[in-house]
Structure formats: structure tokens, C-alpha cells
Amino acid sequence: MRTLALHEIGEVIRKVRKERGLRLEDLADENISPATVSNIERGVAHVSPEKISYLLEKLDLPMNKLPEMLVKEQAELKKVKFKLLTVATLRQIGLIDEALQRLEELVLDETHPYIAHAYYFKGKCYMSKKKWKQAERALYNALRLTQQNPYKDHNMESASYLLLSLISYYQNRMEQALSFTDNGLETFVENGENQHIKILLYRNKGIYLHRLGRxxxxxxxxxxxxxxxxxxxxxxxxxxxxxxxxxxxxxxxxxxxxxxxxxxxxxxxxxxxxxxxxxxxxxxxxxxxxxxxxxxxxxxxxxxxxxxxxxxxEEQRVTKVYNRLGKLYMKQSRMEDARAALQKAIQYAEKYNDFKHLSTGLLSLGDLTYSNGKTEEAILYYKKALNLTQKHGYKEKEYKAWFSLAKCYDGVDEQEFQNCMRNMYNTKREFARMEVEEHDFKD
Structure with missing residues (x-):
């Protein structure tokens, strides 16, 4: 029997057992253990056909009735799959609460073939609402249930790792995001469904490596x-x-x-x-x-x-453009144009809480101010940028902030200069894999 047929037979057996109010232990005897009954219900491929036939006899399920019951089971699975498609569409068009309500109405037990899918879509819904903790809980449940299910051809495990990596990315946990992506690639079933998951994992891995400076x-x-x-x-x-x-x-x-x-x-x-x-x-x-x-x-x-x-x-794009336009004007010595562009970048970044590009804009504005001989004003910009980089874990930018402050204090305040140099060293040590290079636009 092929894996899918085994799984469907297992579903029939499980439903009959539950309808009769029987436990796994109630079907066990000297010829079949509770674990084997569980494996049959879950469609585990290594269970012998003799054990399956024996269990069917114990439940008084004639083999000639099984095809009819399998057809009924397939029809029920088709309905569940359709309901999940409805949920996915509702989420896609922004009707998140309605999608979650449909999922709540979809009562599936933990051995159902589509239970992991239900948790997966619940995780996607919570991600759309930026409720990261609830999303993570749903996705960890999807992972747990997928790992218990021998039928892995849906690639739900890889898909769940993909979403978990995105949640980490959105919270600036890049190393964790990269780790989840690697897990997704390791568990991907090459001949399974949802083949697009693999290429998405590769694309996202590239993005995370970029953010990590690798x-x-x-x-x-x-x-x-x-x-x-x-x-x-x-x-x-x-x-x-x-x-x-x-x-x-x-x-x-x-x-x-x-x-x-x-x-x-x-x-x-x-x-x-x-x-x-x-x-x-x-x-x-x-x-x-x-x-x-x-x-x-x-x-x-x-x-x-x-x-x-x-x-x-996405306002971050506009902020990034103004930051880079400001850098361009600085290279051309168009200082007034540079200041205007960088101030717009900072204005956008503050409005939309884009702290990453805000720190970039402040560092650039500090450089511009320093080049005009206004060291004290430059220090204020660098310190503001430093506070942001430390609060949000932007180690490469923190390194740049310390370096810029050291430049301001060099020959002026030896104690502050040494303090900046020490912090530069500590930042570099904490971020050992960071490639500290003078890329003008590495943000």
C-alpha cells in the first residue's frame, strides 16, 4: 500500500475507534501494542500489512467495506482542504480576523492530516497582525505535529521554519532567522509538494547574510x-x-x-x-x-x-533613498543638498520608527557637520546614533559611531578618545564575524 493509502486507512481506524469511545490500550493485546495501533492510525509505513489486517478484524471493519469508507474519508479531507484554502485567501486580502474565526470553527484533533496546516495558517494570520508570540506558538505547534506525522510530503516542516525565520527577521534576530532557514533547507522534501518553499528559503538566507554583513x-x-x-x-x-x-x-x-x-x-x-x-x-x-x-x-x-x-x-525605502542621496551629494561637495537630503531621511525615519536608517542618517549628518568644522555639533549626532545602535543591536553601526566619536576627540580629549577606542575594540569582539569594511552604502 502506498503511503497516502496507509494514512487514509489510519484515519478511518482512528475515527471508528474514537466513535466507539475506545482508547489505544483498549485495542492492544499480546499480538498488537498501543504503539503499533498509534503507528497504524498515523500511517507509519513500516507497519506490516498483517498488523493492519489484524486491527481491522478487531474493529470488525471488513476489507470489502474499506474502499467505501476511504472514499468518504477522502471527501471529508477535501472539505477541510477547501476550508483551509478559504482561510488562506481571507488572510491574503486582509480579512485576518475572519480567517482566524474560520480556523477556530475548524475543529481538528492532533492526529488529523491537516492539523499542522491549520496551525501554520494560524501562525500566518498572527504574523499579519504582528502578534509575534502568538504566531510563534502556532508555528511551533505546526512543527511538532508535522514531525510526529510520517506523511511529510506537504513540506509543512520547511514552511513553518520559513515563517519562524521571518518572525526573527522582523524582530532583528538575524542569527536566529538564519538558523531557522538552515533548518528549513535541511528538512525540505525534494519530491514533495510546495516546491517553491525551497527557493524562498534560499532567497531569505541571502537577505539574512546581507544583514549580518556576511x-x-x-x-x-x-x-x-x-x-x-x-x-x-x-x-x-x-x-x-x-x-x-x-x-x-x-x-x-x-x-x-x-x-x-x-x-x-x-x-x-x-x-x-x-x-x-x-x-x-x-x-x-x-x-x-x-x-x-x-x-x-x-x-x-x-x-x-x-x-x-x-x-x-514601505517608508523604509524612501528613508534609504534620501540617506544614499545625501551621501552622493557629500561626495560631490554639494553640502547644502546633502544636508537637506539627510534631514529628510531622518524626518521619515523618526516618523515611521525606522531606527536602522535613522542611525544611518544621523551618522551621515554627523560626518557632514564634522567636515564643516562643527565638531561639537557632530558629537551630538554621533551620540544620538550611538544610543540607537546600542538599543537595537546594530553592531556595525555602533562600531562606526565609536570610531566617529574617537575622531572628534583625537587630540582634544585623550580620556574620551581612549574610551572610544576601548569601546570600538569591545564592539568588534562581540561581533567577531562582522566584516567591518568601509562600504559607503552598506545599509
């Missing part, structure tokens, strides 16, 4: 996966890889390659009207052109990203 490792990952991306049907996921390829190429100094992939990605995003991806790629393109000192094309690229502001809702 640029070489991230580039290697993207290069290894690149031959597979042409098979990706979802344009948004495909563009995620184009962004990673362009960004990693830029960060390791291969600017022409960065420009090539950014421009290819922009064309794909334009054809598919994916404005978020288009904006991200214009930002990378502007940064690459800045590195090659092609000022006009860099400025145009950043302004193209800003023109997309009305087309997307």
Missing part, C-alpha cells in the same frame, strides 16, 4: 542558486535574487556586474509592474553608479526610486 558567503550562495532561478514562476521572488546578485556584486566591488543585474531586474520589475522591487533595484543601481563616480546617473537612479514613492507603501 557578504562573501551571501554572494557564494546566490551564485550557487543562480542556475535555478530561471525556473521561478513568481516574479517577485525572482527579483529578490536579482536584488541580491546586484547588491552583493556592489558590496564586493564588482560594480559593472552590479549595474548589469540591477538593470536586468528593473526591466523585469517594469514588465510585471512590481514597484517595490523596481524601487529597490534603482537604489542599488544608484549606489553602484556612485561607487563608479558616475554622479549624474547615480542621482537620476535615486530620483527614479523617489518617483516610485507613491507606488509602494
Amino acid at each position: 557578504i562573501t558567503e551571501g554572494m557564494r550562495l546566490v551564485q550557487e542558486v543562480w542556475s535555478q532561478i530561471q525556473n521561478i514562476s513568481d516574479a517577485s521572488t525572482l527579483l529578490g535574487f536579482y536584488w541580491l546578485r546586484a547588491e552583493f556584486s556592489r558590496l564586493i566591488g564588482i560594480y559593472e556586474e552590479s549595474i548589469e543585474y540591477a538593470e536586468e531586474g528593473i526591466e523585469i520589475a517594469r514588465r510585471n509592474k512590481l514597484y517595490d522591487s523596481m524601487c529597490d533595484l534603482w537604489i542599488v543601481l544608484g549606489s553602484a553608479y556612485t561607487s563608479t563616480r558616475e554622479w549624474s546617473m547615480a542621482e537620476t537612479s535615486f530620483k527614479m526610486a523617489l518617483k516610485l514613492e507613491e507606488k509602494h507603501a
Whole structure:
């Protein structure tokens, strides 16, 4: 018997046992143990057909009646699957509370084939509401039940790890996010359903490596996966890889390659009207052109990203553009334009609690102020940035803040200078794997 048939037979046996009010122990005897009964109900493949036949006889379930009961069981499973599809659609269109209500109405016991799916969708719903603790609880339940279920072809385990990694990412727990992603890749069933999960895990792993500053490792990952991306049907996921390829190429100094992939990605995003991806790629393109000192094309690229502001809702992108535009103007010694751009970046970041890009803007504004000889004012910006980086765990930016303060105190206040140098060392030691490089736009 194939695995799915075994599972369906197990479901029939479990339902009959429960309807009759019997425990696992009530069916056990010298020929069959409670554990074997449980394995049969869960569809474990290594149980012998003789044991299954013996249990069917004990329950007085004739083999000739079994096909009819299996058809009924399949019909019930089809209804549950349809209800889950309804839940997924409601969540997708923003009707989260209604989706959760439908899940509450879907009463499934812990041995049901779709119980892990129900917890998975509950986790997705809570993620949409940014209720991270409830989402994590639901997903850990999905993991637990999937791991107990021998029928793993749905790839629910990998899918649950994917969502857990995203929850960690949204809470700035990058190492944990990376660990969950690796777990998802390790447990992925190659010939199972939901094949798109694997490529999403690879894409997200690249993003987490980027955030952790592990640029070489991230580039290697993207290069290894690149031959597979042409098979990706979802344009948004495909563009995620184009962004990673362009960004990693830029960060390791291969600017022409960065420009090539950014421009290819922009064309794909334009054809598919994916404005978020288009904006991200214009930002990378502007940064690459800045590195090659092609000022006009860099400025145009950043302004193209800003023109997309009305087309997307994520304010972080606008903040990032103004930060990078400010850096560009500083390189051109257009100090007033630089100050105006950086102040806009800070204004957006404060409005939307974008602390990551707020710290970047403050550091850049401190650099601009310092270059104008206003050291005391620069120190205020650097200290404000330092407080943010320490509060939110942005170690690389904390290192930069200490370095900038040391620069201000050098030759002026030896005690403060030594204090900054000591803290630079401690920050570097705490973040041993961080690649501290002078990338102008590594945010």
C-alpha cells in the first residue's frame, strides 16, 4: 500500500475507534501494542500489512467495506482542504480576523492530516497582525505535529521554519532567522509538494547574510542558486535574487556586474509592474553608479526610486533613498543638498520608527557637520546614533559611531578618545564575524 493509502486507512481506524469511545490500550493485546495501533492510525509505513489486517478484524471493519469508507474519508479531507484554502485567501486580502474565526470553527484533533496546516495558517494570520508570540506558538505547534506525522510530503516542516525565520527577521534576530532557514533547507522534501518553499528559503538566507554583513558567503550562495532561478514562476521572488546578485556584486566591488543585474531586474520589475522591487533595484543601481563616480546617473537612479514613492507603501525605502542621496551629494561637495537630503531621511525615519536608517542618517549628518568644522555639533549626532545602535543591536553601526566619536576627540580629549577606542575594540569582539569594511552604502 502506498503511503497516502496507509494514512487514509489510519484515519478511518482512528475515527471508528474514537466513535466507539475506545482508547489505544483498549485495542492492544499480546499480538498488537498501543504503539503499533498509534503507528497504524498515523500511517507509519513500516507497519506490516498483517498488523493492519489484524486491527481491522478487531474493529470488525471488513476489507470489502474499506474502499467505501476511504472514499468518504477522502471527501471529508477535501472539505477541510477547501476550508483551509478559504482561510488562506481571507488572510491574503486582509480579512485576518475572519480567517482566524474560520480556523477556530475548524475543529481538528492532533492526529488529523491537516492539523499542522491549520496551525501554520494560524501562525500566518498572527504574523499579519504582528502578534509575534502568538504566531510563534502556532508555528511551533505546526512543527511538532508535522514531525510526529510520517506523511511529510506537504513540506509543512520547511514552511513553518520559513515563517519562524521571518518572525526573527522582523524582530532583528538575524542569527536566529538564519538558523531557522538552515533548518528549513535541511528538512525540505525534494519530491514533495510546495516546491517553491525551497527557493524562498534560499532567497531569505541571502537577505539574512546581507544583514549580518556576511557578504562573501551571501554572494557564494546566490551564485550557487543562480542556475535555478530561471525556473521561478513568481516574479517577485525572482527579483529578490536579482536584488541580491546586484547588491552583493556592489558590496564586493564588482560594480559593472552590479549595474548589469540591477538593470536586468528593473526591466523585469517594469514588465510585471512590481514597484517595490523596481524601487529597490534603482537604489542599488544608484549606489553602484556612485561607487563608479558616475554622479549624474547615480542621482537620476535615486530620483527614479523617489518617483516610485507613491507606488509602494514601505517608508523604509524612501528613508534609504534620501540617506544614499545625501551621501552622493557629500561626495560631490554639494553640502547644502546633502544636508537637506539627510534631514529628510531622518524626518521619515523618526516618523515611521525606522531606527536602522535613522542611525544611518544621523551618522551621515554627523560626518557632514564634522567636515564643516562643527565638531561639537557632530558629537551630538554621533551620540544620538550611538544610543540607537546600542538599543537595537546594530553592531556595525555602533562600531562606526565609536570610531566617529574617537575622531572628534583625537587630540582634544585623550580620556574620551581612549574610551572610544576601548569601546570600538569591545564592539568588534562581540561581533567577531562582522566584516567591518568601509562600504559607503552598506545599509
